Amino acid sequence: MRDDIEEFRQNELKEVLDTHSxxxxGFAPGGMGCHEALHMASVYADDVYSRLAEHPAVILNPDWFRLAMEAGDRLFALYQAIGAVHLADDAAIRQQEKS
Structure with a gap:
């Protein structure tokens, strides 16, 4: 990971921690905050694929179209990554509640 991205993430984390005391x-995998992030990744990926990549101006330009599709693919990869952890933890939490 690029250092500037991690530095930005650390600054954002400090702000989020301050905001949420x-x-x-509630944002950990299995929680509603994580579920919200999962949902947002899905919505944004769908928007990029169905609204941006299908926009006539983007379709006319092969470079823009490729970039839009790559952006949608990265958002879908984020959705898959969040879902793999969140849904596994959600299932584990439900199993613990049954015990």
């Missing part, structure tokens, strides 16, 4: 437990 240091309690981010």
């Amino acid at each position: 240091g309690d981010l437990s």
Whole structure:
């Protein structure tokens, strides 16, 4: 990961921690905050594919179209990555609640 991206993430993390008084437990995998991020990744990927990549101005330009499709693919990869962890933890939480 590029250092500038990690530095930006760390700064964002400090702000988020301040905003939520240091309690981010509701955003961990299995929680509603994580589910919201999963949903947002899905919505944004769908928007990029169905609205941006299908926009006539983008379709006319092969470079723009390729970039739009790559952006949609990256958002879908994010959706898959969040889902793999979130849904596994969600299932584990449900199993613990049954015990």
